[in-house]
Amino acid sequence: MERILVCGGAGYIGSHMVKRLLNEGFDVTVFDSFETGHREALQEGAAVFEGTLNNPADVNGVLEMKPFDAVFHFAARIQVGESVRQPSLYYGNNVAGTLNLLQAMVARGIGRFVFSSSAAVYGTPLEIPIREDHPLVPINPYGWTKQMVEQILADFWRAYGLASVSLRYFNACGADPEGSIGESHDPETHLIPNILKSALSNSSEPVLIFGDDYPTPDGTCVRDYVHVCDLADAHLKALDSLRASPGVRAYNLGNGCGFSVKQVLEAAERVLGAKIERRIASRREGDPAFLVADSTLALKELGWRPRFTSLEEILQTALRWHRCPRY
Numbered sequence: 001m002e003r004i005l006v007c008g009g010a011g012y013i014g015s016h017m018v019k020r021l022l023n024e025g026f027d028v029t030v031f032d033s034f035e036t037g038h039r040e041a042l043q044e045g046a047a048v049f050e051g052t053l054n055n056p057a058d059v060n061g062v063l064e065m066k067p068f069d070a071v072f073h074f075a076a077r078i079q080v081g082e083s084v085r086q087p088s089l090y091y092g093n094n095v096a097g098t099l100n101l102l103q104a105m106v107a108r109g110i111g112r113f114v115f116s117s118s119a120a121v122y123g124t125p126l127e128i129p130i131r132e133d134h135p136l137v138p139i140n141p142y143g144w145t146k147q148m149v150e151q152i153l154a155d156f157w158r159a160y161g162l163a164s165v166s167l168r169y170f171n172a173c174g175a176d177p178e179g180s181i182g183e184s185h186d187p188e189t190h191l192i193p194n195i196l197k198s199a200l201s202n203s204s205e206p207v208l209i210f211g212d213d214y215p216t217p218d219g220t221c222v223r224d225y226v227h228v229c230d231l232a233d234a235h236l237k238a239l240d241s242l243r244a245s246p247g248v249r250a251y252n253l254g255n256g257c258g259f260s261v262k263q264v265l266e267a268a269e270r271v272l273g274a275k276i277e278r279r280i281a282s283r284r285e286g287d288p289a290f291l292v293a294d295s296t297l298a299l300k301e302l303g304w305r306p307r308f309t310s311l312e313e314i315l316q317t318a319l320r321w322h323r324c325p326r327y
């Protein structure tokens with residue numbers, strides 16, 4: 001039975017990964033500081049080590065537990081605005097913390113690593129859809145932390161033979177169709193949970209649309225929504241590819257289809273069967289008009305194809321969670 005360490009396994013995407021790994025019969029250990037993760041998201045059957053990547057003793061402690069075959073690394077700070085205000089926190093956690101992990105892996109000869117990167121590495125896109133060979137020019141510290149880790153991974157492959165796949169997620173969304181785990185960030189900056197939370201709470205607060213004068217068909221920003229279960233699937237395929245052909249690679253993960261903020265709102269209204277109040281607010285700094293992935297490389301080299309491609313399906317799974325969230 002392969003032993004997988006999941007860093008950040010108590011978070012949104014990490015917990016879905018843990019559930020999938022357990023279902024597939026892997027031996028799973030979660031490493032998490034619970035800074036933004038949830039104890040309630042932990043899955044029965046996974047071992048748990050509480051600690052922070054920032055403390056090398058914690059990292060060594062978890063790696064001493066068993067001879068891991070691979071590490072899936074989801075643990076990071078993820079708020080773009082916070083990264084602008086507190087870059088030290090982001091470089092410390094996302095870059096220095098990851099370096100601690102990679103150094104400890106090299107010291108123990110653990111040679112497979114799957115990294116949660118982000119579309120934020122591209123900054124403001126020059127071309128849509130975005131391919132992996134688009135220049136990496138992030139526009140905020142969060143994006144730079146992802147770019148820097150990708151650079152470290154390239155160098156660690158050449159120098160130490162640490163094989164890795166970086167998965168550049170676009171907008172992660174949706175929830176486990178069984179409804180036991182889902183998205184819960186504080187503060188929540190993602191569109192779908194904010195729409196559903198606002199609609200379900202019957203709050204008089206309208207959903208804010210940040211700008212309706214973008215050069216897009218309906219004037220609102222277009223994003224590529226990729227389901228969290230499809231992301232988990234891509235990780236398993238990345239692991240297969242590392243076994244078959246070690247190296248250092250990066251893949252976009254998106255469903256290749258852009259949806260505007262207004263389209264997401266309209267789909268949510270159809271799924272809820274109710275009108276959702278909205279208000280136009282001013283644009284947010286650094287929001288590109290379009291962010292849509294070309295995921296052809298992942299299809300070609302990993303054999304990955306997203307299963308959740310319709311907004312309604314994605315929203316149904318998210319809604320199931322938001323109707324009855326456990327954390």
Ligand SMILES: NC(=O)c1ccc[n+]([C@@H]2O[C@H](COP(=O)([O-])OP(=O)(O)OC[C@H]3O[C@@H](n4cnc5c(N)ncnc54)[C@H](O)[C@@H]3O)[C@@H](O)[C@H]2O)c1
Pocket residue numbers: 007008009010011012013014031032033034035036037038051052053054073074075076077078093097116117118119168169170171172173184185
């Ligand atoms: N959510 C998205 O749309 C999205 C998009 C692109 C990339 N990503 C990346 O995917 C990964 C997971 O995102 P998420 O939405 O699940 O975030 P999340 O905040 O829900 O989960 C992150 C987890 O990592 C843990 N963690 C953070 N710093 C840690 C540290 N120093 N030591 C140990 N544990 C630590 C947190 O407690 C939490 O459980 C992140 O790396 C993020 O940058 C997410």
